Amino acid sequence: MNTKDKVQLDIRKATAAAEVISFDIFDTLFVRPLCDPEDLFDIVGDRIGMRDFRERRRAAQSKAFQVMHANGLKEITLDGIYAVFDGLPVARDEVRKIELDLELELTRPNPELIDLFLELANARRVVITSDMYLQLDFFEALFHKYGLPRVPLFISSHRNATKRDFGELFDIVAAECGVAPERVLHIGDNELSDVRRAREKRLAAFHYVDARRSSLPAVSTPAASLAAGMFRAYPGKLNPDSFGALGFAVGGPAALAFLHWINRKAVQDDIELILFTARDGYVLDRMEKRGHGGQFGRCEYFKSSRTALTLAAIDETNFEQHIPLLLSGAEELSPFELLERIGVVAPADNVMRDLGLGPEILLDPTTIELFKSFLWAIRWEILKTCRETRAALFNYLIELGVKPGMRIAMVDVGWNGTTQEAFHCALQGMFDIELYGYYLCLTEHPECVRRRKKLRMDALLTARSIGHRLLERVYANRVAVELFFSAPHHAVIGYKFDAEGRVLAVEDQGRGATHELSDISDAISRGVEEYGAYASELFRRVRVDPAPEEVVKPLLAFVENMPAQAMRLLQSVSNFDAWASSRNRDVSLTEYLG
Template identity: 40%
Template sequence: MDAPPSPAPARPSLLARLREPLEAAEAVSFDVFDTLFMRLIAAPEDVFDLVGAQFGLKHFRRHRIAAQAQAFRVMRARGRREIDLDGIYACLPDLGVPAEALKRAEWAAELAVLRLNPEVHAVLLRAQALGKTCILTSDMYLPEAFFEALCARAGITVDRLFVSSAAQATKRDDGALFTLAAEALGLEPGRILHLGDNPASDIARGAERGLATFHYAPDLGPAPATPDLAHAIVAGVARFQAVQPGRSPWWRIGFSAGGPATHALVAWLRARTEEDRIDLLLFLARDGFTAHRLWPGDAVPSLYFKASRVLLVLAGITERTFEAQIPFLLSGAASVADIFARIGVERPDDAVLRDLGFSPETRYTRKRHAAFAALMRAMRWRILQVCRECRRGLHAACLQAGLRDGMRLGLVDVGWKGSTQAAFVDFVRDVFDVRVKGYYLCLHKARHGLEMEALISAGTHRAAIRRDLYDNRVVAELLFSAPHASVTGARLAPDGGVVFAEDPGRGADPRLPEIAAEIDAGIREGVATLRALLAEIRVDLPVPALTAPLLALARDPTRDQAETLGSIYNFDSWGSSTLFRSYAARLDPREAARGDSWPAGMRALAAAPPP
């Protein structure tokens, strides 16, 4: 399989594309909704569901839409050109809640979900720096006072507001609002540049009235299917990444898919660990890196614990268990050189290897398993020396973490079968009398004898969905990673501290630390955006809604997402090698039938020789 292409280069920024039109204009007009401001919901009508949820009115959305339609009929009968909020609520039937209270709630909900669009805001700032007159031009039933409050809340100023409900002139019907604005400013229409998202009301009507226009069309992706308000909120927040200028594809994936899922994980962990009376919560490296950074200071005491399955297993290997662990030492192996490098054992001289029938490049295969197992036995004393060093270092790390007899510990890991938890329990049982519970993003199979539960479980998702996430687990593992290499060793330092050994892999994608840092930054910004919104609207978001973007990324990524994720190679340091590159990708049969050679989804590791 050919190496997947790198993600396509980003197109020029909005500000760069508008440089010449801005210079030529005397005034700049901004459409408001879906241009200068974005809603953190999937559709404008979702605001009505927020109002209905606040007052327990299950069908408020339907009544509110019907009232707006009736308000248009009244408007036309009275010879007016636009509706307003008072007119809409005058048409609303009695729902048991005063119409004035509902109207105030809608106003507040609209303000709560609206966010200044960063890339269009940059245009506003540039226009103001150039001394241009800047105005807002909006077809909207809300009054001018709403737009004044919106600008004040966002911390921006504009020179004039032109709102259809107050002006009784619109963009959408005949563009009269544009002419009104030009006359009020004392400018020829051609000296005004208008930015808007609607190809008819903003662009066609604006051009008909003589304005210079620019069609703002951010790539928001396909309109998400939102079965309820919770999914609509999460989808709206996830799409907000599309209007963040200068952000990398990795940041965007972290914001949209990792942000909501990490928010869910942290909230769930807090509730579960408090109920379970956990004394210390250990966020295991690397899966717990970002979640630990977001852990509340007043929650259960926590620690980012630099331990991995590899380190725990190595620390647990003794003379007695060595033979049973040979399959682990050879698991995912590519060559003799790779095996010794990842364990941290100095490789035997080439002459010694030749005497044993090997070379550093000898490939591991199932047919050669017995010979490789014999090589492990021949190097037994060196391997056990590394294991003893790991055991001492890990024991010191546990003491420094504050482990003591009688504690109830929690372990945070991404998943999938509890092997890391089992290795931790095997290690600590010989030195500490503690109880251990594992907390996971998702479990594919629960391990008998271990106390464990997962955020994504039978109580939240069907088995088929959980299985798909496991099959595409590289996506979740990438989102729950860290900007440092895998921790595979530990040793005592002369000063009594612990030095952890990290394995960057062999032939690993050199971008991995930067990618993880970008994803981490995107997740933390996504969580901050979501938390700020929820603090205002106070809607409970269940696990299925919060994990929907992550599951969509794993189960059915867009082509851009597949190309971005699929460009990563040798992500798993333990199984990496300079002899090949492993890409997380699958060839979709439908695309193969069309002669398309690039995978459409993330399904399995596909190996290709390095270029």
């Protein structure tokens, strides 16, 4: 049972003895897609060009409480706050309207509770009981906006009584509903005002705890707050304990941030063609085509990989220097698997056995020299595959619109530029272009530093942008990060021509138990795309710039402190890395986590 179903089941049980069911509004029946409710003040401040608006707004609220007490009242109102708010750069009424409009835009039905509310409101007596300075017409407009049924509204600013101080608002609820307090069940998130005060007034109380709120990170900008808070308010049907939800909450912000960063860099570098390299670029390409990253120039999904591009670059003159790469990540693979992952058919079984390389022989420190000799012995068969791969790649690039002299950016998640270097080598003697590499993350490892000296490479996440320690945390969890960008198709390992001369991508389905990977990648990708659509629209509506350096922060929080539920999901993923997968053992994704 997921968390939503459990919460609703518990509330249904609690309502059994109640004649009247009361819902709190904020952080209960409604939520804001923010890490902290006061982050809304920062959006207002940005809108009016007042950097210290949040602090000044807090001060005005404190002053409004002083006026309230002096006048013998028990609650403040938004009008009362702005009446004592001095020093604004624009008219008070204009700023008040901006805040009110933002509250109406950002206050959204809680997907965990709203369908239960509708069910109860259609069959039982339901009321709203809320402590809030916002006035009655705001709540009426809120319910009208979402087509919710009209129910009695007990709002502290309207009733001049609160839950939090002495619970007097609960007295009014029971009296006006004409029931004994014991027959009222109040549901709310605040332990003091919604639980203790309700019980002091002899009401039944249900303490609603939103785990999504408690897991939100502390952030410093509106963009970061919105990026991390989206999942709380998303109305789509995502099981909160699923790969789709993980894709939405973590992969979505990372992909949207990366896409906006790519767009910005492409404009700066005057890029003519962006190649979203498979499989990392799959979801980015789909989001770009839906307009989630702004206006792009020409973009194509490039079904490629380090393996395919390396094979295209191998010839008789450099075969020997590539043998270490062909053997990389091959521990415990058989000779047959070693060739399978580069699309080469192994010699017949009897030939392999004559070479002392039957299927029971696995690569390890004691057999590595035997494997090196084997690769050298069948190099002509491997080179035949390399030649076809190179010829087909040339035709494929023409199909993609590549022309000599173009400024082209290839997009990859990271980490050290090996795929870009392979592409650079494969292009020699084929196309003379200006090649740029755009990465989510680049490390400070020596091989990356070496490549950055000779290749055009840049990344959203670098030691300069996030610091050395956090950069290493991202890299230590690189396989989990790659999972958020994985495509629901197999890894591309080469190219070939079909009978009609058309170029086909050769894929490696991996070895071992990999049958669930496509479904997992599809679920994550759908979650990422749903985030892209929802977040892009929300950023537009509240007029907040989705700054890449801020929107990516949910990913950074994830690698810093991976939630237990996410770990449980990742533990179910095996043989994610097709290059290193083997029928001789299953590798859990969690073995790669740092």
